Amino acid sequence: MEKKRPILYGVADYAEIRKANAWFVDRTAKIRDLETTRYAMFLRPRRFGKSLIVSMLQYYYDVAFADRFEELFGGTDIGTNPTEEHGKYLALYFDFSGISKKTDNVREDFDYYVALRCDTFARDYAALLPEGLSERILKAPDCRKKMNEIVSGVRASTDKLYVFIDEYDNFTNTILAESGQKAYDELCHGDGFFKQFFTILKTATSGTNAPVTRLFITGVSPVTMDDVTSGFNIGTNISLDSVFADFTGFRHDDLRTMADYYAPLCGFDADKAYDAALIWFDNCRFGSADAPPLANTTLVLNFFDKLVRVRTWPDNMIDANLRTDYAKIRHLVTVDRRLNGNFHVLEKLIAGGSLEEPLIESFQARELSMKENFTSLLYWLGITTITGKKFGKTVFGIPNETLKELAAKMIPAAYSDVHKIDERVFDINDGLCDFAENGEWRGLIDILSGIVKENFAVRDSVEGEKVVQSTIVALLTASGGPYFVTHEREAGGGFYDLALAPQLDRWPEIAHAALIEMKYVKAGDSSPTPDALAKIKAEAIRQLDQYSADPALVSAWNLAPQPSNRQTLKLSNLQTVALHRLVLVFHGGDCILAEEV
Secondary structure, eight states: OOOOOOOOTTOOOHHHHHHTTOOOOOOTTHHHHHTTOSEEEEEOOTTSSHHHHHHHHHHHHBGGGGGGHHHHHTTSHHHHSOOTTTTOBEEEEEEGGGSOOOTTTHHHHHHHHHHHHHHHHHHHTTTTSOTTHHHHHHHOSSHHHHHHHHHHHHHTSSOOEEEEEESTTHHHHHHHHHHOHHHHHHHHSTTOHHHHHHHHHHHHTSSTTOSEEEEEEEESOSHHHHHHHSSSTTSEEOTTOGGGTTSSSBOHHHHHHHHHHHHHHHTOOHHHHHHHHHHHHOOBOSSSTTSOOBBOHHHHHHHHHHHHHHOSOOSOOSOHHHHHHHHGGGGGGEETTEEOHHHHHHHHHHHHSEEEEOOOSOOOGGGTTSHHHHHHHHHHHTSSEEEEEETTEEEEEOOSHHHHHHHHHHHHHHHHHHSOOHHHHHHHHHHHHHHHHHOOOHHHHHHHHHHHHHHHTTSOGGGHHHHHHHHHHHHHHHTOOSEEEEEEEEETTEEEEEEEEEOTTTOTTOOEEEEEEEEEEOTTSOOOOHHHHHHHHHHHHHHHHHHHTOHHHHHHHTBOOOGGGTTTOOOOSSOOBEEEEEEEEEETTEEEEEEEO
């Protein structure tokens, strides 16, 4: 019997994965396409498998591994028909993910690391380098002189140099978010040491017998590259090219194959696992709305790793490391304890579900206050994806439940920077769990409406309805809990405002669900009379009648059948779920009506 293939979650070493015969999606065919570009930058969101691509390329091109080609690439697409350049390069490799994010010691840490990589290069290729070059590199007193020795020495030889830089902007993004623009500028502008590093690199790609013949850089966004090189003018940003749209990530057929392989071996339902992967990790598109939908590589491996090892559904679908990554950028939406324009872009995304702006491929950090640039940054970070085109603009939307939750967390986090509300997110989670068990919704709505009122007081009343919608949706989503918090979804021929849709695949014991219709009266208008309020309520009930009768919704939520469809709807073996239909009416930031109808 064939030994079950392991899942090496968190491992980005291509050779280790191949040696263990671990689960691996073959993307080696893309190497042929990559060779059409000498100097390439490839951007993808965090945890999307970039480091594994760099590792694969290094093993393919590095002369030190040429005699292991069959071991490493046998059975792969490129292994059956390799290019002429495989195993022909000296590889100079940098991974900047480990550089200190603290401004006090970032330069010292950077210099030490670059010097270490240069010394490793000198030792690894001592027998292949021109006579005396290895010793000159090792004796050079600092990282810049070591880099210059490598550049000048290889230029004077017949050797070819392939430079790999993984996570080039990892530490600069964190410093920008947490330490501010000034600290960031000291790295990337003027005589900043990071700018100097790329100046040396740029020199090495130009002139007669340029020593750097190929260059491959990965990162998250183009911001730092634009700052340190005034645009990536030493090469090509291939991130939006259609041929590389699925260079990383899992396609639907990859997910299906993985679920079908492990399910019978480990005793879980393949269809449920596949569907969950689509809901939580999928629908990321790169380059255009026509690009294949992709699931985040690391998140999928984390999910299946837990299913395979523990053989039970994971309690938490979101990788803790990813939560940490996205928590860093909360600082981009507040300045001096005040909400800025970036916050309003994020708020529109949560409340309206989409953004329409040009996709900007290159911009500097100091330009992030511009709405179109921050909107594009959300795309590069992976918080949004491309969902369409409209009048020449790109339409961006949140791709999946993971990113929806992470984006939503930024709103209460930003409000917390203005006045503390973080601890109440835990109370909201408790309220959702209480509602799931016993149908008690009043306490939950009281907490939400209280936070809405507080934040409405510090916002322009013209934006009142958006404040109410985005705050409630964000708080419910960010608090976690046993529900999908869905907003403006189609049901019964209309679009409901808000729903607490039970996650029955994970928690079949959920006994209650909710459809919520929210109505809004402008703060500047007088408070509605009892008759006016009754009309508002009647309209909300009419809409709820329409939504709650939708057969697809009734089936998906396993709702107890209404008398009108009791004879026609066939229920599953799960306990039926009671539907609560709630009407909320806000006058400005005040909730003046909260009733179940």
